[in-house]
Amino acid sequence: MNHWLELILYKARADLKVEASQGYLGMLWWVLEPVLYMGAFYIIFAVAMKRGGENFVPWLLTGLVVWKWFDTSVRMSATSIRMGKGLMAQVYLPKAFFPAVIILRNSAKFLFTLVLLLLFLLLYGMEVSWTWLLLPLVMLMQFLLLGGVSLVAAALIPLWPDLMLVVNNGLMLMFFLSGVFFDTSALQGWLGTLLRLNPMVPVIDAWRAMLLGSDWPDWVWLAWPVLAGALTTLLGLYLLRRFDRYYPRLS
Amino acid sequence: MKPILALEHVGVAYPRGRGLRHRDHFWALEDVSLSLCSGETLGVVGRNGVGKTTLLRVIAGIIDPDRGSIHNAGIRASMLSLQVGFVNQLTGRENAILSGMLLGAPRARIEAVMDEIVAFSELEAFIDEPVGSYSAGMKARLGFSVAMQADPDVMLIDEVLGVGDTHFRKKSAEAIRQRIRSDRTVILVSHNVGMMKDLCDRVVWIEQGRSCMEGEASEVLEAYEASSLS
Known part of the structure; x- marks a missing residue:
């Protein structure tokens, strides 16, 4: 196996182990954290704002879990090269190492949360559907998208640290416009079109269709996040290579 | 003999200050040329702050120079860095x-020499404990033992000769000396003229970011000492 790939896998596993060993509750946090996160939104939307309808809770939780995977990966990747400053001053590393470790680590945690979500859905009374078999495919599409956006963020933030504010607010805007709280298909006209430019919208819709509606996702619409993912991945890798030996000079 | 690594008129500038305005540069290295042959030990001598660490970073491929050129015959040079990437909880x-x-x-090679690492660092009873529970000396011993097994084509040594307590300091210094004296290729940066006379085949003298003399160790070191006295 390629040396760097082996190193990335080893480091991601080691980081997960470290994370699990921290705090009194350790690995239990992997369960508690998503539960608390989802609980907060449940209280706001289902209890306080009395939003709802049939299956509102599973519908909301699915959106949240899927979004959080994307959001955390991009945010953490954005600062990853700066955090690795000490390391890259001592040894040469291809800089994609830093975001790659973060992406793998978050993806492993996502899989864990996904299992929890599936358990919850079963307890809630959802029925296992044939469409669940294709979940890995949608997962792969989202992985491509979040990987690409994370690589671009990782490459650009060290060059212009001010962009971090743009990333933070951009992610927040994307979150509110991603249809985690409302059904994007209800919006018509230019606003609906604008909303669908957010590549996470088709992804979240696909997850919901397969998990909750026993529907096949809209494959044509999913081409957009796949295309965006492929383009950002190429751009991110190009930038990280271009500035490979420049990042260690930045203070 | 054909050099395996050669630097020609290499310069490195660091940006000074941040922001859109006041973007000027300061040249940490102005103009350095040197060549390295397989199996030799090349010393780099110079006062504090003349850019020796920057020079090692360029040779290790960590940063690219802003001017000049590097000719590398396909070798991997890396710094003898101790405790790189250590995580306390592991x-x-x-x-x-x-x-x-x-x-x-490669991972397989480290696992193959793990017994030697453990034996050299004298950590038999602690190797499966988190390093957060180690004393500073124990960490230094492990860091050194691992770095010695890394074995790059060219080893770059920046003043680290001997770490840990008195006993281990002697042992590690001896191990490094042995490594330098063997037919390995080494670049050694130091202030210690006596030690360099003893260990180096050739020496490059760097003054204010420029290489001002390169040649036989004794010759260059004498000139360097004469200039520091005056």
Whole structure:
């Protein structure tokens, strides 16, 4: 196996182990954290704002879990090269190492949360559907998208640290416009079109269709996040290579 | 003999200050040329702040120079860095693998020499404990033992000769001396003229970011000493 790939896998596993060993509750946090996160939104939307309808809770939780995977990966990747400053001053590393470790680590945690979500859905009374078999495919599409956006963020933030504010607010805007709280298909006209430019919208819709509606996702619409993912991945890798030996000079 | 690595008129500038305005540069290295042949030990001598560390970073491929050129015959040079990437919550064994891989050694090779690492660092009873529970000396011993196994084509040594307590300091200094005296290719940066006379075949003298003399160790070191006295 390629040396760097082996190193990335080893480091991601080691980081997960470290994370699990921290705090009194350790690995239990992997369960508690998503539960608390989802609980907060449940209280706001289902209890306080009395939003709802049939299956509102599973519908909301699915959106949240899927979004959080994307959001955390991009945010953490954005600062990853700066955090690795000490390391890259001592040894040469291809800089994609830093975001790659973060992406793998978050993806492993996502899989864990996904299992929890599936358990919850079963307890809630959802029925296992044939469409669940294709979940890995949608997962792969989202992985491509979040990987690409994370690589671009990782490459650009060290060059212009001010962009971090743009990333933070951009992610927040994307979150509110991603249809985690409302059904994007209800919006018509230019606003609906604008909303669908957010590549996470088709992804979240696909997850919901397969998990909750026993529907096949809209494959044509999913081409957009796949295309965006492929383009950002190429751009991110190009930038990280271009500035490979420049990042260690930045203070 | 054909050099395996050659630097020609290499310069490195660091940006000074941040922001859109006041973007001027300061040249940490102005104009350095040197060549390195397989199997030799090249010393780099110079006062503090003349850019020796920057020079090693360029040779290790960590940063690119802004001017000049590097000719590399396909060798991998890396700094003898201790405790690279150590994580307190991981065990000594896990840190050895992680650190060794960061230094460029394949995982299989580190696992193959793990017994030697453990024996040299004298950590038999602690190797599966988290390094957070180690004393500073124990960490230094593990870091050194791993770095010695990394074995790059060219080893770059920046003043680290001997770490840990008195006993281990002697042992590690001896191990490094042995490594330098063997037919390995080494670049050694130091202030210690006596030690360099003893260990180096050739020496480059760097003054204010420029290489002002390169040649036989004794010749260059004498000239360097004469200039520091005046």
